[in-house]
Amino acid sequence: MSQPPPNVAYARLRAEAQLLGAPLPPLLADAEHLAQTVLLGAHGRRRAGMGDEFWQYRSAEVGDSARMIDWRRSARSDENYVREKEWQGAQSVLMWVDRSASMRFSSLKSGVSKADRTALLAMAMAVLLMRAGERVALASLGTPPRIGNLQLLRISQGLTDPADEDYGVPEIRGMLPHSRALFVSDFMGDIDALAGQLTKAADRGVKGAILQVLDPAEEAFPYDGRTVFESMGGTVRHETLKAADLRGRYIERLAERKDRLSGLARSTGWRFETHHTDASAQSALLWLYGALEQVR
Incomplete structure (x- = not known):
């Protein structure tokens, strides 16, 4: 294999050195702090x-x-x-984290959006997994699973890049056979597209965890009177004079969606859970880490 010209190699090395020498991005710093709440011990892979x-x-x-x-x-x-x-060698974990417009919604006074919470959880998971010797990749970057501080910085930057579409669909490019994966989203978009990608992953022997992250308002539907509902991307809009009349049907359809997500996870050997942005991030992180251990 030919080596890159010295000037190209030097430029690449300098860029990586500058990236490593820069102050830790706030997301990575917060994730490091959150990751401290999970105690890591030596764990075998039973392979x-x-x-x-x-x-x-x-x-x-x-x-x-x-x-x-x-x-x-x-x-x-x-x-x-x-x-x-x-077997105690490193394993690969691919993370798909929804960065679509839907994830930017927040009803909380704190301003914590679904995008904020999912990015924090994914980053903390990357920290924990790498400390345990795992190789981690972010699907949207299209790069192979790696380990180390430079990879953490790449992932942290990728988690702050928004997507253009209203709702996200899981990406499985770069997913290695018999590896593990993590899908994090509100899963408010096309559930058939999710089912298709999950089936493809299962066909490759991949198992993992599905975490649905919802805003508390999306769970309770606390709307009444005249209300205009509009998607974060502006492609869907609905106006009603009696929002309360929609509550029952909405809650029923949300329950049906959760049931289908749970069923998809069971049929493919994955784990499923719902997390709300007003709940503790620590509890969600503990579930995620435990879920990936259980599908090993």
């Missing part, structure tokens, strides 16, 4: 591979070298056995 702890014996197969045979165990049987150890 065959490189590691220090014994996992299981298996019958020797064609291609196994003589040094892989456990001769003491094999001496007690007519078969040769290989002693497998627990």
